[in-house]
Amino acid sequence: EVQLLESGGSLVQPGGTLRLSCAASGFTFTDYAMSWVRQAPGKGLEWVSTISDGTYYADSVRGRFTISRDNPSNTLYLQMDSLRAEDTAVFYCARSRGPGEHWFDPWGQGTLVIVSS
Amino acid sequence: EIVMTQSPATLSVSPGERATLSCRASQNVDVALAWYQQKPGQGPRLLIYASSTRATGVPARFSGSGSRTEFTLTISSLQSEDCAVYYCQQYSAWPLTFGGGTKVEIK
Numbered sequence: 132e133v134q135l136l137e138s139g140g141s142l143v144q145p146g147g148t149l150r151l152s153c154a155a156s157g158f159t160f161t162d163y164a165m166s167w168v169r170q171a172p173g174k175g176l177e178w179v180s181t182i183s184d185g186t187y188y189a190d191s192v193r194g195r196f197t198i199s200r201d202n203p204s205n206t207l208y209l210q211m212d213s214l215r216a217e218d219t220a221v222f223y224c225a226r227s228r229g230p231g232e233h234w235f236d237p238w239g240q241g242t243l244v245i246v247s248s
Numbered sequence: 249e250i251v252m253t254q255s256p257a258t259l260s261v262s263p264g265e266r267a268t269l270s271c272r273a274s275q276n277v278d279v280a281l282a283w284y285q286q287k288p289g290q291g292p293r294l295l296i297y298a299s300s301t302r303a304t305g306v307p308a309r310f311s312g313s314g315s316r317t318e319f320t321l322t323i324s325s326l327q328s329e330d331c332a333v334y335y336c337q338q339y340s341a342w343p344l345t346f347g348g349g350t351k352v353e354i355k
Contacts, residue, residue, distance in 0.1 A: 238291035
């Protein structure tokens with residue numbers, strides 16, 4: 132069974148840093164692109180970043196967030212620096228096939244990040 | 249950035265009736281369009297990709313259509329378990345973008 136399990140979400144102060152992890156299982160990790168998508172409380176979905184044939188970022192996080200992956204451990208990461216209140220959200224990791232095929236399936240259950248003093 | 253606009257915001261449908269959800273792209277995305285279902289407290293679930301291809305395990309009552317800028321998700325006979333928020337997403341160009349969602353409820 133394909134599974135994605137996020138971790139690392141917590142309460143952090145504005146300007147702080149946090150690293151999210153996503154443990155993947157049930158598929159050949161290196162065959163797929165991986166992404167982070169977030170959802171602010173009561174709001175819709177917002178794509179954050181994808182690692183595929185390169186790395187791609189939403190304008191709202193470029194320069195502050197860094198996506199990476201560790202293939203031997205089947206783990207996706209999101210390093211988040213200079214956090215702002217508007218980064219408060221549930222962060223989901225999701226799998227996609229690759230260039231030109233970036234629909235997301237499956238998604239993890241999400242990890243909550245709260246940025247507040 | 250390609251802006252995705254979904255309508256209506258909320259759709260009330262009687263059980264067994266047809267539900268029709270719309271998604272409009274601000275630019276041509278060909279058929280690079282996916283639909284997701286999200287229930288409270290859960291991550292989204294892929295329903296449709298490439299505008300009209302059902303994902304594995306998705307019931308046949310869900311169908312997608314459209315191309316370029318106009319897309320439709322149809323639930324042919326609404327079941328109680330279909331109550332959820334539905335999102336469209338374009339993957340034709342970066343940044344990837346989602347519509348604002350349509351909430352489907354039972355009338």
